[in-house]
Amino acid sequence: MYLRSINVPHYLRVTRGVDSAEAELDEVLEGLGYSHPYVVTGKTSAGILGSSIIGRQNNGKGCGNLVCSDNTVQEAERIQQAIGSDPLCDVIIGIGGGKVLDAGKYAAAQKQLPFVSIPTQISNDGICSPVSVLRNEYGFTESLGARMPAAIVIDLEVIQQSPADTIRAGVGDLLSNLMAVEDWRLAHRDMGEFVDDFAVMVSEMAAGSLYGAASGLPVLDIDGQDPHNATFDIHHEKFISTLVNGLVLSGVAMELSGTSRPCSGGEHKVSHSMDAFFGSPASHGAQVAMGTVLTARLHNKDWKALRHFFERVGLPMTPAGVGMSNSDLAQAIYKAPQTRPGRYTILEKESMSEKEVAALVEELWSDSE
Numbered sequence: 409m410y411l412r413s414i415n416v417p418h419y420l421r422v423t424r425g426v427d428s429a430e431a432e433l434d435e436v437l438e439g440l441g442y443s444h445p446y447v448v449t450g451k452t453s454a455g456i457l458g459s460s461i462i463g464r465q466n467n468g469k470g471c472g473n474l475v476c477s478d479n480t481v482q483e484a485e486r487i488q489q490a491i492g493s494d495p496l497c498d499v500i501i502g503i504g505g506g507k508v509l510d511a512g513k514y515a516a517a518q519k520q521l522p523f524v525s526i527p528t529q530i531s532n533d534g535i536c537s538p539v540s541v542l543r544n545e546y547g548f549t550e551s552l553g554a555r556m557p558a559a560i561v562i563d564l565e566v567i568q569q570s571p572a573d574t575i576r577a578g579v580g581d582l583l584s585n586l587m588a589v590e591d592w593r594l595a596h597r598d599m600g601e602f603v604d605d606f607a608v609m610v611s612e613m614a615a616g617s618l619y620g621a622a623s624g625l626p627v628l629d630i631d632g633q634d635p636h637n638a639t640f641d642i643h644h645e646k647f648i649s650t651l652v653n654g655l656v657l658s659g660v661a662m663e664l665s666g667t668s669r670p671c672s673g674g675e676h677k678v679s680h681s682m683d684a685f686f687g688s689p690a691s692h693g694a695q696v697a698m699g700t701v702l703t704a705r706l707h708n709k710d711w712k713a714l715r716h717f718f719e720r721v722g723l724p725m726t727p728a729g730v731g732m733s734n735s736d737l738a739q740a741i742y743k744a745p746q747t748r749p750g751r752y753t754i755l756e757k758e759s760m761s762e763k764e765v766a767a768l769v770e771e772l773w774s775d776s777e
Protein backbone atom coordinates (compact mmCIF):
# COMPACT_ATOMS: atom_id res chain seq x y z
CA MET A 409 0.00 0.00 0.00
CA TYR A 410 1.26 3.42 -0.85
CA LEU A 411 0.61 6.72 0.84
CA ARG A 412 -1.08 9.22 -1.37
CA SER A 413 0.93 12.07 -2.74
CA ILE A 414 -1.32 14.02 -5.02
CA ASN A 415 -1.36 17.22 -6.98
CA VAL A 416 -4.61 19.04 -7.48
CA PRO A 417 -4.87 22.52 -9.00
CA HIS A 418 -4.46 25.38 -6.58
CA TYR A 419 -6.74 27.57 -8.67
CA LEU A 420 -9.91 26.83 -10.62
CA ARG A 421 -11.15 30.12 -12.06
CA VAL A 422 -14.26 30.15 -14.21
CA THR A 423 -14.72 33.61 -15.61
CA ARG A 424 -16.35 35.55 -18.43
CA GLY A 425 -14.62 37.67 -21.08
CA VAL A 426 -11.01 38.10 -22.20
CA ASP A 427 -10.20 40.97 -19.83
CA SER A 428 -11.48 39.05 -16.89
CA ALA A 429 -9.63 35.87 -17.93
CA GLU A 430 -6.38 37.84 -18.21
CA ALA A 431 -6.88 39.42 -14.80
CA GLU A 432 -7.54 35.97 -13.30
CA LEU A 433 -4.42 34.59 -14.96
CA ASP A 434 -2.32 37.45 -13.56
CA GLU A 435 -3.66 36.73 -10.10
CA VAL A 436 -3.07 33.00 -10.47
CA LEU A 437 0.54 33.46 -11.63
CA GLU A 438 1.23 35.90 -8.87
CA GLY A 439 -0.36 33.63 -6.29
CA LEU A 440 1.71 30.69 -7.47
CA GLY A 441 4.84 32.82 -7.59
CA TYR A 442 5.55 32.36 -11.30
CA SER A 443 6.57 35.29 -13.47
CA HIS A 444 8.31 33.93 -16.57
CA PRO A 445 5.81 31.85 -18.56
CA TYR A 446 6.24 30.05 -21.85
CA VAL A 447 2.93 30.10 -23.75
CA VAL A 448 1.74 27.26 -26.00
CA THR A 449 -1.36 27.81 -28.15
CA GLY A 450 -3.17 26.00 -30.95
CA LYS A 451 -3.73 27.44 -34.41
CA THR A 452 -7.25 28.64 -33.62
CA SER A 453 -6.74 29.40 -29.95
CA ALA A 454 -3.82 31.67 -30.87
CA GLY A 455 -6.48 34.03 -32.20
CA ILE A 456 -9.09 33.47 -29.48
CA LEU A 457 -7.37 34.12 -26.18
CA GLY A 458 -3.79 33.39 -27.13
CA SER A 459 -2.73 36.63 -28.83
CA SER A 460 -3.85 38.87 -26.00
CA ILE A 461 -2.33 36.66 -23.33
CA ILE A 462 0.93 36.27 -25.26
CA GLY A 463 1.09 40.04 -25.78
CA ARG A 464 0.46 40.69 -22.12
CA GLN A 465 3.01 38.13 -20.95
CA ASN A 466 5.67 39.28 -23.41
CA ASN A 467 5.24 42.83 -22.17
CA GLY A 468 6.19 41.44 -18.83
CA LYS A 469 8.78 38.72 -18.62
CA GLY A 470 7.40 36.04 -20.93
CA CYS A 471 9.91 33.51 -22.17
CA GLY A 472 8.36 33.01 -25.59
CA ASN A 473 5.54 31.18 -27.29
CA LEU A 474 4.79 28.72 -30.04
CA VAL A 475 1.84 27.38 -31.97
CA CYS A 476 1.42 23.65 -31.41
CA SER A 477 -0.04 21.87 -34.40
CA ASP A 478 -0.87 18.41 -33.06
CA ASN A 479 -0.93 16.09 -30.07
CA THR A 480 2.22 14.20 -30.96
CA VAL A 481 5.26 13.30 -28.88
CA GLN A 482 7.23 15.20 -31.53
CA GLU A 483 5.29 18.42 -30.89
CA ALA A 484 5.78 18.03 -27.12
CA GLU A 485 9.53 17.67 -27.78
CA ARG A 486 9.45 20.81 -29.93
CA ILE A 487 8.04 22.71 -26.94
CA GLN A 488 10.76 21.31 -24.69
CA GLN A 489 13.46 22.31 -27.17
CA ALA A 490 12.01 25.79 -27.59
CA ILE A 491 12.20 26.35 -23.84
CA GLY A 492 15.64 24.77 -23.90
CA SER A 493 17.63 25.50 -20.83
CA ASP A 494 16.19 28.96 -20.24
CA PRO A 495 16.81 29.29 -16.51
CA LEU A 496 14.19 32.00 -16.19
CA CYS A 497 11.22 30.04 -17.52
CA ASP A 498 9.21 28.91 -14.51
CA VAL A 499 5.82 27.82 -15.91
CA ILE A 500 4.16 26.63 -19.12
CA ILE A 501 0.75 28.06 -20.02
CA GLY A 502 -1.32 26.00 -22.47
CA ILE A 503 -4.18 27.73 -24.30
CA GLY A 504 -6.30 25.61 -26.61
CA GLY A 505 -8.24 22.42 -27.18
CA GLY A 506 -7.37 18.98 -25.88
CA LYS A 507 -4.49 18.39 -28.30
CA VAL A 508 -2.61 21.54 -27.31
CA LEU A 509 -3.15 20.90 -23.61
CA ASP A 510 -1.96 17.30 -23.97
CA ALA A 511 1.28 18.36 -25.69
CA GLY A 512 1.82 21.18 -23.18
CA LYS A 513 1.13 19.03 -20.12
CA TYR A 514 3.55 16.37 -21.32
CA ALA A 515 6.27 18.93 -22.09
CA ALA A 516 5.76 20.43 -18.63
CA ALA A 517 6.23 17.01 -17.02
CA GLN A 518 9.40 16.39 -19.04
CA LYS A 519 10.81 19.82 -18.16
CA GLN A 520 9.63 19.50 -14.55
CA LEU A 521 7.80 22.78 -14.87
CA PRO A 522 4.30 23.59 -13.55
CA PHE A 523 1.48 23.85 -16.08
CA VAL A 524 -1.43 26.28 -16.26
CA SER A 525 -4.36 25.01 -18.32
CA ILE A 526 -6.57 27.45 -20.27
CA PRO A 527 -8.98 25.30 -22.29
CA THR A 528 -10.78 26.87 -25.24
CA GLN A 529 -12.82 23.67 -25.70
CA ILE A 530 -14.12 21.14 -23.19
CA SER A 531 -14.29 18.03 -25.34
CA ASN A 532 -12.75 15.59 -22.83
CA ASP A 533 -11.48 15.10 -19.29
CA GLY A 534 -7.92 16.04 -20.27
CA ILE A 535 -8.48 19.72 -19.43
CA CYS A 536 -7.28 19.02 -15.93
CA SER A 537 -5.77 15.52 -15.71
CA PRO A 538 -2.35 13.99 -15.10
CA VAL A 539 -2.53 12.12 -18.43
CA SER A 540 -1.58 13.19 -21.97
CA VAL A 541 -2.91 11.36 -25.00
CA LEU A 542 -0.19 11.68 -27.65
CA ARG A 543 0.61 9.97 -30.94
CA ASN A 544 4.06 8.43 -31.08
CA GLU A 545 6.42 8.25 -34.05
CA TYR A 546 4.65 5.13 -35.35
CA GLY A 547 1.29 6.91 -35.40
CA PHE A 548 -0.12 5.02 -32.42
CA THR A 549 -1.93 6.88 -29.66
CA GLU A 550 -0.55 6.46 -26.16
CA SER A 551 -1.73 7.66 -22.77
CA LEU A 552 1.37 9.07 -21.11
CA GLY A 553 1.93 10.32 -17.60
CA ALA A 554 1.94 14.10 -17.55
CA ARG A 555 1.74 16.92 -15.10
CA MET A 556 -1.49 17.79 -13.32
CA PRO A 557 -2.14 21.49 -13.97
CA ALA A 558 -1.26 23.81 -11.10
CA ALA A 559 -4.17 26.02 -12.12
CA ILE A 560 -7.01 26.13 -14.60
CA VAL A 561 -8.61 29.30 -15.99
CA ILE A 562 -11.75 29.04 -18.11
CA ASP A 563 -13.45 31.81 -20.05
CA LEU A 564 -17.12 30.84 -20.34
CA GLU A 565 -17.59 33.10 -23.36
CA VAL A 566 -14.86 31.23 -25.22
CA ILE A 567 -16.45 27.86 -24.41
CA GLN A 568 -19.88 29.17 -25.43
CA GLN A 569 -18.44 30.05 -28.83
CA SER A 570 -16.70 26.68 -29.26
CA PRO A 571 -18.27 24.14 -31.64
CA ALA A 572 -21.35 22.48 -30.14
CA ASP A 573 -19.97 19.04 -30.95
CA THR A 574 -16.97 19.64 -28.67
CA ILE A 575 -19.29 20.37 -25.72
CA ARG A 576 -21.36 17.27 -26.54
CA ALA A 577 -18.17 15.21 -26.68
CA GLY A 578 -17.26 16.45 -23.19
CA VAL A 579 -20.58 15.07 -21.91
CA GLY A 580 -19.84 11.66 -23.44
CA ASP A 581 -16.40 11.53 -21.83
CA LEU A 582 -17.76 12.63 -18.43
CA LEU A 583 -20.67 10.17 -18.27
CA SER A 584 -18.39 7.29 -19.26
CA ASN A 585 -17.14 7.46 -15.64
CA LEU A 586 -20.38 5.77 -14.54
CA MET A 587 -19.53 2.58 -16.41
CA ALA A 588 -15.74 2.84 -16.00
CA VAL A 589 -16.19 2.46 -12.24
CA GLU A 590 -18.51 -0.54 -12.80
CA ASP A 591 -15.72 -2.15 -14.82
CA TRP A 592 -13.24 -1.36 -12.06
CA ARG A 593 -15.49 -2.97 -9.44
CA LEU A 594 -15.86 -5.98 -11.72
CA ALA A 595 -12.07 -6.25 -12.04
CA HIS A 596 -11.92 -6.23 -8.26
CA ARG A 597 -14.51 -9.02 -7.93
CA ASP A 598 -13.18 -11.22 -10.71
CA MET A 599 -9.45 -10.46 -10.72
CA GLY A 600 -8.73 -9.09 -7.26
CA GLU A 601 -7.62 -5.75 -8.69
CA PHE A 602 -7.24 -2.97 -6.12
CA VAL A 603 -10.06 -0.46 -6.27
CA ASP A 604 -9.54 3.02 -4.90
CA ASP A 605 -12.85 3.72 -3.16
CA PHE A 606 -12.24 7.42 -2.81
CA ALA A 607 -11.35 7.83 -6.49
CA VAL A 608 -14.52 5.88 -7.37
CA MET A 609 -16.60 8.25 -5.26
CA VAL A 610 -15.04 11.32 -6.85
CA SER A 611 -15.49 9.89 -10.35
CA GLU A 612 -19.15 9.04 -9.75
CA MET A 613 -19.82 12.44 -8.21
CA ALA A 614 -18.15 14.10 -11.20
CA ALA A 615 -20.50 12.36 -13.66
CA GLY A 616 -23.47 12.58 -11.30
CA SER A 617 -23.13 16.35 -11.03
CA LEU A 618 -24.38 16.52 -14.62
CA TYR A 619 -26.30 13.26 -15.08
CA GLY A 620 -28.01 13.38 -11.71
CA ALA A 621 -28.97 17.01 -12.19
CA ALA A 622 -30.85 16.38 -15.46
CA SER A 623 -34.14 17.81 -14.23
CA GLY A 624 -32.47 21.08 -13.22
CA LEU A 625 -30.40 21.58 -16.37
CA PRO A 626 -31.43 24.34 -18.80
CA VAL A 627 -33.34 23.18 -21.89
CA LEU A 628 -34.09 24.82 -25.20
CA ASP A 629 -37.49 26.46 -25.37
CA ILE A 630 -38.93 24.83 -28.44
CA ASP A 631 -42.71 24.86 -28.97
CA GLY A 632 -44.45 21.69 -27.94
CA GLN A 633 -41.42 20.05 -26.31
CA ASP A 634 -41.98 18.38 -22.98
CA PRO A 635 -39.33 19.99 -20.72
CA HIS A 636 -38.43 16.56 -19.31
CA ASN A 637 -37.52 15.29 -22.74
CA ALA A 638 -36.41 18.55 -24.33
CA THR A 639 -33.01 19.15 -25.84
CA PHE A 640 -30.54 20.54 -23.29
CA ASP A 641 -29.29 24.08 -23.84
CA ILE A 642 -25.65 23.02 -23.93
CA HIS A 643 -24.43 26.59 -24.47
CA HIS A 644 -26.11 27.82 -21.32
CA GLU A 645 -23.68 29.05 -18.69
CA LYS A 646 -25.13 26.67 -16.09
CA PHE A 647 -24.75 23.64 -18.35
CA ILE A 648 -21.17 24.55 -19.28
CA SER A 649 -20.00 25.31 -15.75
CA THR A 650 -21.53 22.04 -14.47
CA LEU A 651 -19.77 20.13 -17.24
CA VAL A 652 -16.46 21.90 -16.55
CA ASN A 653 -16.63 21.04 -12.86
CA GLY A 654 -17.35 17.40 -13.69
CA LEU A 655 -14.45 17.13 -16.12
CA VAL A 656 -12.05 18.75 -13.66
CA LEU A 657 -13.18 16.35 -10.91
CA SER A 658 -12.62 13.43 -13.30
CA GLY A 659 -9.00 14.51 -13.63
CA VAL A 660 -8.75 14.65 -9.85
CA ALA A 661 -10.11 11.08 -9.60
CA MET A 662 -7.33 9.91 -11.95
CA GLU A 663 -4.71 11.81 -9.98
CA LEU A 664 -6.01 10.33 -6.70
CA SER A 665 -5.74 6.76 -7.92
CA GLY A 666 -2.70 7.17 -10.13
CA THR A 667 -4.55 5.43 -12.98
CA SER A 668 -7.14 6.30 -15.62
CA ARG A 669 -9.31 3.44 -14.26
CA PRO A 670 -11.95 5.72 -12.63
CA CYS A 671 -12.63 7.35 -16.01
CA SER A 672 -11.78 4.66 -18.56
CA GLY A 673 -13.19 1.15 -18.85
CA GLY A 674 -14.73 -1.01 -21.56
CA GLU A 675 -16.49 1.99 -23.13
CA HIS A 676 -13.07 3.55 -23.78
CA LYS A 677 -11.82 0.28 -25.26
CA VAL A 678 -14.66 0.46 -27.78
CA SER A 679 -13.53 3.99 -28.68
CA HIS A 680 -9.85 2.93 -28.85
CA SER A 681 -10.91 0.14 -31.21
CA MET A 682 -12.78 2.64 -33.43
CA ASP A 683 -9.55 4.69 -33.49
CA ALA A 684 -7.24 1.78 -34.20
CA PHE A 685 -9.28 -0.14 -36.78
CA PHE A 686 -11.61 2.48 -38.28
CA GLY A 687 -9.53 5.68 -38.24
CA SER A 688 -11.40 7.62 -35.52
CA PRO A 689 -14.74 8.06 -37.32
CA ALA A 690 -16.09 10.50 -34.69
CA SER A 691 -14.85 12.53 -31.73
CA HIS A 692 -13.44 10.73 -28.69
CA GLY A 693 -16.45 11.74 -26.58
CA ALA A 694 -19.04 10.70 -29.18
CA GLN A 695 -17.35 7.31 -29.60
CA VAL A 696 -17.09 6.84 -25.84
CA ALA A 697 -20.81 7.68 -25.44
CA MET A 698 -21.71 4.80 -27.76
CA GLY A 699 -19.41 2.52 -25.76
CA THR A 700 -21.01 3.67 -22.51
CA VAL A 701 -24.50 2.69 -23.66
CA LEU A 702 -23.15 -0.70 -24.68
CA THR A 703 -21.34 -1.47 -21.43
CA ALA A 704 -24.32 -0.17 -19.41
CA ARG A 705 -26.44 -2.81 -21.16
CA LEU A 706 -23.83 -5.50 -20.42
CA HIS A 707 -23.68 -4.44 -16.77
CA ASN A 708 -27.50 -4.62 -16.63
CA LYS A 709 -27.70 -0.90 -15.83
CA ASP A 710 -30.32 1.50 -17.14
CA TRP A 711 -28.78 1.94 -20.59
CA LYS A 712 -31.99 3.39 -22.03
CA ALA A 713 -31.87 6.29 -19.59
CA LEU A 714 -28.25 6.94 -20.51
CA ARG A 715 -29.04 6.81 -24.21
CA HIS A 716 -31.96 9.19 -23.67
CA PHE A 717 -29.72 11.66 -21.83
CA PHE A 718 -27.15 11.53 -24.63
CA GLU A 719 -29.93 12.13 -27.18
CA ARG A 720 -31.09 15.18 -25.24
CA VAL A 721 -27.51 16.48 -25.36
CA GLY A 722 -27.50 15.99 -29.14
CA LEU A 723 -24.89 13.23 -29.21
CA PRO A 724 -25.23 10.83 -32.14
CA MET A 725 -26.83 7.63 -30.87
CA THR A 726 -26.74 5.51 -34.02
CA PRO A 727 -23.87 3.78 -35.80
CA ALA A 728 -24.43 6.09 -38.79
CA GLY A 729 -24.30 9.07 -36.45
CA VAL A 730 -20.69 8.21 -35.58
CA GLY A 731 -19.92 7.51 -39.22
CA MET A 732 -20.06 3.71 -39.12
CA SER A 733 -22.19 0.94 -40.60
CA ASN A 734 -23.81 -1.45 -38.12
CA SER A 735 -21.39 -4.20 -39.14
CA ASP A 736 -18.31 -1.95 -38.74
CA LEU A 737 -19.46 -0.89 -35.28
CA ALA A 738 -20.00 -4.56 -34.40
CA GLN A 739 -16.46 -5.29 -35.60
CA ALA A 740 -15.07 -2.43 -33.51
CA ILE A 741 -16.84 -3.78 -30.41
CA TYR A 742 -15.73 -7.34 -31.17
CA LYS A 743 -12.09 -6.22 -31.44
CA ALA A 744 -12.23 -3.81 -28.48
CA PRO A 745 -10.66 -6.31 -26.00
CA GLN A 746 -7.50 -6.22 -28.14
CA THR A 747 -6.93 -2.61 -27.09
CA ARG A 748 -5.32 -1.88 -23.74
CA PRO A 749 -4.44 -5.49 -22.88
CA GLY A 750 -4.41 -6.07 -19.14
CA ARG A 751 -7.37 -3.84 -18.42
CA TYR A 752 -10.16 -6.22 -17.47
CA THR A 753 -13.69 -5.00 -18.18
CA ILE A 754 -17.16 -6.36 -18.89
CA LEU A 755 -16.04 -6.89 -22.51
CA GLU A 756 -13.43 -9.44 -21.43
CA LYS A 757 -15.86 -11.08 -19.02
CA GLU A 758 -18.60 -11.47 -21.66
CA SER A 759 -16.11 -12.40 -24.40
CA MET A 760 -18.88 -12.18 -27.02
CA SER A 761 -18.83 -13.91 -30.39
CA GLU A 762 -19.16 -11.84 -33.58
CA LYS A 763 -22.75 -13.00 -33.86
CA GLU A 764 -23.60 -11.98 -30.31
CA VAL A 765 -22.07 -8.54 -30.84
CA ALA A 766 -24.04 -8.01 -34.06
CA ALA A 767 -27.29 -8.91 -32.27
CA LEU A 768 -26.44 -6.46 -29.49
CA VAL A 769 -25.82 -3.61 -31.95
CA GLU A 770 -29.28 -4.26 -33.41
CA GLU A 771 -30.86 -4.32 -29.96
CA LEU A 772 -29.23 -1.10 -28.76
CA TRP A 773 -29.44 1.15 -31.77
CA SER A 774 -32.00 -0.04 -34.27
CA ASP A 775 -34.90 1.85 -32.69
CA SER A 776 -33.10 5.10 -31.79
CA GLU A 777 -33.50 8.22 -33.86
Ligand SMILES: [Zn+2]
Nearest residue numbers: 532533581696
Ligand atom coordinates in the same frame (compact mmCIF):
# COMPACT_ATOMS: atom_id res chain seq x y z
ZN1 LIG B 1 -11.84 9.80 -22.36
